[in-house]
Structures are given as C-alpha cells and as structure tokens.
Amino acid sequence: MSEDRTYVCIDLKCFYASVECVQRGLDPFTANLVVADPDRTEKTICLAISPAMKDLGISNRCRVFEIPKDVRYTMAKPRMKLYMETSADIYSIYLRYVSPEDIHAYSIDECFIDATPYLSLYRMTAKQFAAMLMDAVFKETGICATAGVGTNLFLAKVALDITAKHVDDHIGYLDQAEFELTIQTHMPITDIWNIGPGIAKRLAKFGVYDLRGVCQMDEDALYREFGVNAEYLIDHAHGIEPCTIAEIQAYEPSSHSMGSGQVLPCGYSYDEGLIVLKEMADQLILELVEKHLVAESLSLYVGYEKEKDAEVPAEGYFDGGHGRRSIGARGNIPHTGGTRRQTDRTNLHSKLMPRFLDLYRETTRTDKPIRRINVGFGGVVPEEFATVDLFTDPEAEAEEKSLQKAMLAVKDKFGKNALLRGVSLTEKATARERNEQVGGHHA
Structure with a gap:
C-alpha cells in the first residue's frame, strides 16, 4: 500500500467545557466544570465535562445524577452559539497554514487535514506540523488539542483516539507497520473508529475480539454477516483507507433527505404529541420551501417512554469517547412510525401536513407516553422536479407558495418567533423555545 500521503486529525x-473554562479564567485541567442545563432535571446529559473531571474517572457525557456527590463542580449552561463561533475562529487559524481544499471538518471540534504538501513547505515533520497548529490554537484561544498523524485518514483517526492518549506530546502516530504492531491486537475492539458494541457483539459470535481476528476471518463469512459494510471492516482491519479528503469534498450523494427530531422534556400524551408533530412538520415544510426543494416521501418516528424496570441495561454501557450509552438501548426503546411514498413531489403545506397527520394517527399508540418525535423527507430534489396532474390548480398553488414565502420573509427579518401558528401558543408546544436554541440547547 502506498504511504506517500500524511494526514493529521485534530x-x-x-x-464545550474548555470554552466555558476559558471564559471564566479557569484551567480546564484543574477546574471541575460541567456543561449542562441547570433548568433541566438531574437526568439531563452533560454535554461535556472538563479534563479535570475526566481524570477523576467520570464518564464524558454522563448524566448529572451520575456525578459522585463528593465532587464539587461548576455547572455551565450550554451556549451553542459561543461554541460555534469559537470553532469557526479555530478553523480560521488552520486556514492561515493550509488551504481549505485540504481540510475536512468532521465535527464542531474535530477536523482532518491533508498535511502532505505542507511538510516540505514548512520544512517540518508531521508531528512538528501538528504541534504548530495546536500551539497556535492554544495561544489564541486557550483551547488545548490532541492530534493523530497517519498515512491515511483511518490511521490518523485511530492514532488520535488511541495512540495520542499514551504519549507526552498528545500527538499519536501510526503508519502501516506501527498499526500492525500495536493496533491490530488492541482490545476492546470498540475503541476502534466506527466499531460499536453491535458490530463487536456480532464479531464475538465468531470468536473475534480484535482487528487481527478480523484479518484472519473468512471474507465470505464477513460479507454474509455484514453485507457490503464488510468491505469497510476488512479494509480497516488491515489499516487500509483509500478515501482522500479531495474525494470527500467532491462527493455528491445520489439521493437526498432532510429531517428534524427532538426529545421531549417529559412523557407526552397522544394529543400532546400531535401538537409537537404539527409544529415540527410545519417547520420542515417551510425548510423545503426556503431551499427550493420538493420531496417524494415522508417519514415519522415516535419513541415511547421505557418501562422503569428497563432503565438499567442488562448488557452494561458503552463509552466511545463522545458519551456513554447503554448497549442495545436503541433496540429496547418501543417506537412506531414509518415511511410513506407520495404520489407526487411537492412542498405544499396543504398536501404534506395532512399526510403527516394521517401517518401519526395510523401508527401512533395512545396508551404510552411519548418521549421522542422525528419527522423527515426523502427523495428530496430541486423544486423544478415538482409534479402536477390534471387536478392541479396552478393559481391556488401559486397563491399558497406566495404565502409560504411571505412567512419565511417575516421570520428571516424579525426572528422565527415573530410569526407562529396558534398551536405553538398551547402549553405543551415546544416550537417557541426551540426557535431560540441551537441543536436543542440554548444558543
């Protein structure tokens, strides 16, 4: 395999916790700080905890009540807008050193950089290059970083997740030889990027507990078990990742979808859930109009409150570094819903809203409290692909679209809460509060 490229994952x-510490003049490595909403119950998830708290053995993204009672800490209310602005500032620091074509933002706090052309430019080794970027971020923002360096994107990510934790400079390095020596036999296998507890459990059926075991498995058996996804598993078990940042940036999906979801603050009744559904569907339909898109299918997911005796999972918890969750939890949550293909492609509220309501009424249970609702559109294409039939009233449709665009113009100028439907003024409605949030948290 060619190793003529070098990638850095930072x-x-x-x-989030480091940003809050910097804002308060605290050292995140000595100060105990939790990013969580104090207005919510103790079951709310901590969006982040400071490194000092992680050193105490507290799990990242734990729930507030899981923090030991003898640990004193500061609770910071989430400020998503601040975190997004800080992330953008840090991204602009990277752009002083590298071209945007060589950066792939993986998340708000993580990115990949193709360092290949810059090592000769700056006359540095890959680790020196990573250290230069990390130092620049720290000097200007006070935020510490860790990094992984690898000869492909996968190795850089694994170097970050595993190797960087065990070196003094917090910069891990993996090439093919080092990967085969140290990572192929690493356990637990769930430490490896993209291998969660579900995949690990399925591999365990074959007596496989590390990547070397995957390499030694019969490939036909892997394809029977995992289908086409076996290809990624086999490649990664051998330390192979052919995809490049250039290919990621050039990628265009063959189909598009869009969706929205929320976890409700408490158990909602059937009728209360219907209120939230109407709000969510209304906002998603307006998003279609705003982006000049139409959809050919719609989907609904309604998740219900779990029974009390199912709170503690029998198989324990999985912590992938970005939060702890119960193994098999998603499969244990009772839910209903489905996907309906439409006879037309449209973005008209008068057509889409009744279809969402029908799907809700046909599939949603009335005897269990609702805790999660997701709505979505599939087969999303540009508006010029909207369909018409002999019963279409062009004038009525033009009038409705004009009204939808007027609503968007008002919201754009005066804020999302400047114009609301009456349902959003009821007690259990959530749209007004969510319109002031980013990603379900206070902006």
Whole structure:
C-alpha cells in the first residue's frame, strides 16, 4: 500500500467545557466544570465535562445524577452559539497554514487535514506540523488539542483516539507497520473508529475480539454477516483507507433527505404529541420551501417512554469517547412510525401536513407516553422536479407558495418567533423555545 500521503486529525479537548473554562479564567485541567442545563432535571446529559473531571474517572457525557456527590463542580449552561463561533475562529487559524481544499471538518471540534504538501513547505515533520497548529490554537484561544498523524485518514483517526492518549506530546502516530504492531491486537475492539458494541457483539459470535481476528476471518463469512459494510471492516482491519479528503469534498450523494427530531422534556400524551408533530412538520415544510426543494416521501418516528424496570441495561454501557450509552438501548426503546411514498413531489403545506397527520394517527399508540418525535423527507430534489396532474390548480398553488414565502420573509427579518401558528401558543408546544436554541440547547 502506498504511504506517500500524511494526514493529521485534530481534536479540541473537551471542547464545550474548555470554552466555558476559558471564559471564566479557569484551567480546564484543574477546574471541575460541567456543561449542562441547570433548568433541566438531574437526568439531563452533560454535554461535556472538563479534563479535570475526566481524570477523576467520570464518564464524558454522563448524566448529572451520575456525578459522585463528593465532587464539587461548576455547572455551565450550554451556549451553542459561543461554541460555534469559537470553532469557526479555530478553523480560521488552520486556514492561515493550509488551504481549505485540504481540510475536512468532521465535527464542531474535530477536523482532518491533508498535511502532505505542507511538510516540505514548512520544512517540518508531521508531528512538528501538528504541534504548530495546536500551539497556535492554544495561544489564541486557550483551547488545548490532541492530534493523530497517519498515512491515511483511518490511521490518523485511530492514532488520535488511541495512540495520542499514551504519549507526552498528545500527538499519536501510526503508519502501516506501527498499526500492525500495536493496533491490530488492541482490545476492546470498540475503541476502534466506527466499531460499536453491535458490530463487536456480532464479531464475538465468531470468536473475534480484535482487528487481527478480523484479518484472519473468512471474507465470505464477513460479507454474509455484514453485507457490503464488510468491505469497510476488512479494509480497516488491515489499516487500509483509500478515501482522500479531495474525494470527500467532491462527493455528491445520489439521493437526498432532510429531517428534524427532538426529545421531549417529559412523557407526552397522544394529543400532546400531535401538537409537537404539527409544529415540527410545519417547520420542515417551510425548510423545503426556503431551499427550493420538493420531496417524494415522508417519514415519522415516535419513541415511547421505557418501562422503569428497563432503565438499567442488562448488557452494561458503552463509552466511545463522545458519551456513554447503554448497549442495545436503541433496540429496547418501543417506537412506531414509518415511511410513506407520495404520489407526487411537492412542498405544499396543504398536501404534506395532512399526510403527516394521517401517518401519526395510523401508527401512533395512545396508551404510552411519548418521549421522542422525528419527522423527515426523502427523495428530496430541486423544486423544478415538482409534479402536477390534471387536478392541479396552478393559481391556488401559486397563491399558497406566495404565502409560504411571505412567512419565511417575516421570520428571516424579525426572528422565527415573530410569526407562529396558534398551536405553538398551547402549553405543551415546544416550537417557541426551540426557535431560540441551537441543536436543542440554548444558543
């Protein structure tokens, strides 16, 4: 395999918590700080904890009640707008050293950089190059970072996740030889990027617990078990990743979808859930109009409150570094819903809203409290592909679209809460509060 390229994967350490510490003049490596909403119950998830708290053995993204009672800490209310602005500032620092074509933002606090052309330019080794970027970020923002260096994107990510934790400079390095020596036999296998507890459990059926075991498995058996996804598993088990940043940036999906979801603050009744559904569908339809798109299918997911005796999972928890979750939890949550293909492609509220309501009424249970609702559109294409039939009233449709665009113009100028439907003024509605949030948290 060719190793003529070098990639760097940089992660901002405990990002949200570090930003809050910097804002308060605290050292995140000595101060105990939790990013969580104090207005919510103790079951709310901590969006981040400071490195000092992680050193105490507290799990990242734990729930507030899981923090030991003898640990004193500061609770910071989430400020998503601040975190996004800080992330953008850090991205602009990277752009002083590298071209945007060589950066792939993986998340708000993590990115990949193709360092290949810059090592000769700056006359540095790959580790020196990573250290230069990390130092620049720290000097200007006070945010510490860790990094992984590898000869492909996968090796850089694994070097970040595993190797960087065990070196003094917090910069891990993996080439093919080092990967085969140290990572192929690493356990637990769930430490490896993109291998969660579900995949690990399926591999365990074959007596496989590390990547070397995957390499030794019969490939036909892997394809029977995992289908086409076996190809990624086999490549990664051998330390292979042919994809480049250039290919990621050039990628265009063959189909598009869009969606929205929220976890409700408490168990909602059937009728209360219907209120939230109407709000969510209304906003998603307006998003179609705003982006000049139409959809050919719609989907609904309604998740219900779990029984009390199912709170503690029998198989324990999985912590992938970005939060702890119960193994098999998603499969244990009772849910209903489905996907419906439409006879037309449209973005008209008068057509789409009744279809969402029908799907809700046909599939949603009335005897269990609702805790999560997701709505979505599939087969999303540009508006010029909207369909018409002999019963279409062009004038009525033009009038409705004009009204939808007027609503968007008002919201754009005066804020999302400047114009609301009456349903959003009821007690259990959530749209007004969510319109002031980013990603379900206070902006």
